[in-house]
Amino acid sequence: xxxxxxxxxxxxxxxxxxxxxxxxxxxxxxxxxxxxxxxxxxxxxxxxxxxxxxxxxxxxxxxxxxxxxxxxxxxxxxxxxxxxxxxxxxxxxxxxxxxxxxxxxxxxxxxxxxxxxxxxxxxxxxxxxxxxxxxx
Amino acid sequence: xxxxxxxxxxxxxxxxxxxxxxxxxxxxxxxxxxxxxxxxxxxxxxxxxxxxxxxxxxxxxxxxxxxxxxxxxxxxxxxxxxxxxxxxxxxxxxxxxxxxxxxxxxxxxxxxxxxxxxxxxxxxxxxxxxxxxxxxxxxxxxxxxxxxxxxxxxxxxxxxxxxxxxxxxxxxxxxxxxxxxxxxxxxxxxxxxxxxxxxxxxxxxxxxxxxxxxxxxxxxxxxxxxxxxxxxxxxxxxxxxxxxxxxxxxxxxxxxxxxxxxxxxxxxxxxxxxxxxxxxxxxxxxxxxxxxxxxxxxxxxxxxxxxxxxxxxxxxxxxxxxxxxxxxxxxxxxxxxxxxxxxxxxxxxxxxxxxxxxxxxxxxxxxxxxxxxxxxxxxxx
Numbered sequence: 001x002x003x004x005x006x007x008x009x010x011x012x013x014x015x016x017x018x019x020x021x022x023x024x025x026x027x028x029x030x031x032x033x034x035x036x037x038x039x040x041x042x043x044x045x046x047x048x049x050x051x052x053x054x055x056x057x058x059x060x061x062x063x064x065x066x067x068x069x070x071x072x073x074x075x076x077x078x079x080x081x082x083x084x085x086x087x088x089x090x091x092x093x094x095x096x097x098x099x100x101x102x103x104x105x106x107x108x109x110x111x112x113x114x115x116x117x118x119x120x121x122x123x124x125x126x127x128x129x130x131x132x133x134x135x136x
Numbered sequence: 137x138x139x140x141x142x143x144x145x146x147x148x149x150x151x152x153x154x155x156x157x158x159x160x161x162x163x164x165x166x167x168x169x170x171x172x173x174x175x176x177x178x179x180x181x182x183x184x185x186x187x188x189x190x191x192x193x194x195x196x197x198x199x200x201x202x203x204x205x206x207x208x209x210x211x212x213x214x215x216x217x218x219x220x221x222x223x224x225x226x227x228x229x230x231x232x233x234x235x236x237x238x239x240x241x242x243x244x245x246x247x248x249x250x251x252x253x254x255x256x257x258x259x260x261x262x263x264x265x266x267x268x269x270x271x272x273x274x275x276x277x278x279x280x281x282x283x284x285x286x287x288x289x290x291x292x293x294x295x296x297x298x299x300x301x302x303x304x305x306x307x308x309x310x311x312x313x314x315x316x317x318x319x320x321x322x323x324x325x326x327x328x329x330x331x332x333x334x335x336x337x338x339x340x341x342x343x344x345x346x347x348x349x350x351x352x353x354x355x356x357x358x359x360x361x362x363x364x365x366x367x368x369x370x371x372x373x374x375x376x377x378x379x380x381x382x383x384x385x386x387x388x389x390x391x392x393x394x395x396x397x398x399x400x401x402x403x404x405x406x407x408x409x410x411x412x413x414x415x416x417x418x419x420x421x422x423x424x425x426x427x428x429x430x431x432x433x434x435x436x437x438x439x440x441x442x443x444x445x446x447x448x449x450x451x452x453x454x455x456x457x458x459x460x461x462x463x464x465x466x467x468x469x470x471x472x473x474x475x476x477x478x479x480x481x482x483x484x485x486x487x488x489x490x491x492x493x494x495x496x497x498x499x500x501x502x503x504x505x506x507x508x509x510x511x512x513x514x515x516x517x
Binding site: 078099100103122124 | 164339340341342350353354357387388424473474475476477478479480514515516517
């Protein structure tokens with residue numbers, strides 16, 4: 001059931017796609033007609049160019065909006081990292097989070113001094129592009 | 137005024153040549169009048185349908201998030217709890233649980249009634265989780281309870297939005313659909329936050345809300361801890377020549393404890409001879425503020441339904457103990473999703489600020505209470 005609803009949420013509706021492509025095809029036809037009528041009737045050609053560009057613009061906008069919605073739903077969650085440190089010699093390792101990890105947990109002995117190491121941090125790093133940027 | 141201007145323009149057009157000189161202008165004129173008339177009479181209805189489409193899109197997304205949440209909860213319970221029978225039906229029942237807040241027509245004593253209701257709810261939810269996941273230990277039970285609560289919140293958000301969407305569709309009332317459409321961006325943010333919280337709870341990862349608990353955990357690490365009511369621990373730590381009673385919820389399972397009871401118990405044990413109470417918590421940031429920013433203030437820094445804040449305020453008032461607060465700023469999404477690096481990086485700075493407050497606000501030999509507030513999932517002591 002969940003799979004079915006996931007598909008309906010992440011898929012671009014075929015009806016929307018059909019409308020987009022019909023609009024796009026009509027707009028392209030208008031542009032071609034405008035090109036042919038340019039020398040014989042510049043007024044009609046002007047109107048057709050306007051109609052064609054508005055049609056292409058609208059259909060591209062709707063398509064991009066629909067794609068953006070799908071991309072947003074499929075957004076991957078940033079990986080979570082575990083930092084392990086040796087309190088004695090300061091040796092530090094970083095690995096992917098594993099179930100059972102928690103901050104201040106004592107883990108395997110240090111590779112350098114054989115002292116027990118400890119998990120000092122578990123975090124996710126937000127990519128620079130995903131961070132908020134403010135002008136103020 | 138707009139209507140009269142349009143009518144005048146129409147009359148002017150009709151007086152000249154209503155159909156224009158060529159067929160294209162004839163069609164365009166007709167189109168213009170057609171669109172004008174349609175928008176004049178059906179403008180509000182078109183606006184309503186645009187809004188309904190927008191809500192419908194968000195509803196699809198909410199259903200996807202809710203179903204993913206339910207799926208994650210079921211998979212986690214099956215993996216950790218190893219139940220003998222399929223827990224799906226029980227989980228679906230759990231997602232529909234509700235809590236009725238006490239009657240406050242006569243507000244005297246409402247805090248105690250609310251506390252009782254919350255205690256009963258907590259016990260009930262824990263029992264349900266234990267029945268669903270018999271093999272889970274205490275830490276895992278707490279994490280599973282938190283996972284199910286996040287799934288429950290997602291289920292509820294979906295249902296409320298669906299209710300207003302269908303109500304708007306049935307009544308075709310612009311005002312019914314408008315109120316939900318205007319709130320939708322904030323509701324979607326909350327739903328996305330719960331979706332990432334659900335994953336964090338399922339894996340037992342520390343969340344942004346645990347910033348205060350992490351400060352306390354770092355301060356008490358290596359010292360002997362004692363259990364306090366309820367689900368809290370305390371360690372006696374020497375900081376800058378003062379005796380500090382550091383309190384946090386017992387980790388690493390998903391747990392917020394009852395810091396109100398814990399602080400009250402420590403104050404009572406010391407017969408009120410506490411020079412200061414310092415509370416550290418994660419706090420909602422305003423847009424434009426940086427994640428992990430630290431701010432200092434006065435008062436009981438604790439969220440939730442208000443029972444613990446009430447108890448802390450009662451205890452400090454009884455003995456006239458000054459209370460200081462330190463907050464680590466983050467938004468709702470950061471508070472319930474796996475802890476961001478910026479928050480981890482701010483922990484050392486927060487510890488320095490706590491020490492500074494102790495040095496400035498107390499004398500050597502004094503006793504202070506330091507309480508790290510928040511969900512301690514993925515954070516030990």
